[in-house]
Amino acid sequence: MILPIVAYGHPVLRKVAEDITPEYPNLKELIANMWETMYGSNGVGIAAPQINKAIRLFVIDSEQIIHNLEEDEKNDYPGDEGVKEVFINAHIVETGGKEWAYNEGCLSIPKVREDVNRAETVTLSYVDENFTPHVRTFTGVTARVILHEYDHIDGVLFIDHLKPLKRRMLKSKLEDITKGKIRVDYKMTFPK
Known part of the structure; x- marks a missing residue:
């Protein structure tokens, strides 16, 4: 079932978000619904807070990004074959390598994309x-998608990584999203 x-x-x-146990109610169904919701909204990842569940659960499919790259672009992400995986109770052990910029978007913040x-x-x-x-190490685009979804389970959004001036420039767009003054081709729930 596609969830808003x-x-x-x-x-x-x-x-x-809170850690969960194997006894979490209807977990298999929830995970199946998250996959369906993610694919139904053309996403590459979705975290439980995005479907109104404050639990440490997210799913990603970075394979679809890697497989859609041009051959010369694949060289930009050596060792990243992409993953399609469920992450429960995730906690970062460490991050490494050089920081790099990539244009990100978010299903909860539609029509806003920033480096x-x-x-x-x-x-x-x-x-x-x-x-x-x-305990696994991920790299490239897969690491980025994981870090984006991981932020969601820590109450952080990708726009929080932007410089203050850039965030101020987005203020009216963000207000429009909060007020439901946007059109998307997937179900959304807006704040009351």
């Missing part, structure tokens, strides 16, 4: 949908 995505200004987007600097690599500890523990 909460829009900028909704308080759940600013909460630090954001992020670390080249991220090492995460997390459990998958079967609660099997992992």
Whole structure:
């Protein structure tokens, strides 16, 4: 089932999400709905706070980015084959490499795209949908998508990484999103 995505200004987007246990109600169904919602809105990742759940859960599919790159662009992301994975109770172990800029957007902040600097690599500890523990290092575009979704479970948005002047320039667009004065081709929930 495709779920509505909460829009900028909704308080759940600013909460630090809680770890969950395998007994979390209807977890498999929730994960399936998150995949469907992400693909239905042409996203490459979605975090539980974006569907109004303040839990440490996100899904990403960076394979679709990597597979759609031109051959010469693939050289820009050596070692990044992309992943399609569920991340539960994720916590950053470390980030590394050079920071690099990439134009990001967010399903909760539609029609706003900006260059954001992020670390080249991220090492995460997390459990998958079967609660099997992992500690893995990701690089390139995959690391970026993970860091973007990880920010969501920490109550951070990609626009928080922008310089103050750039954020001020976006103020009216962000206000329009909060007021529901935008059109998107996926379901959204706007703050009251």
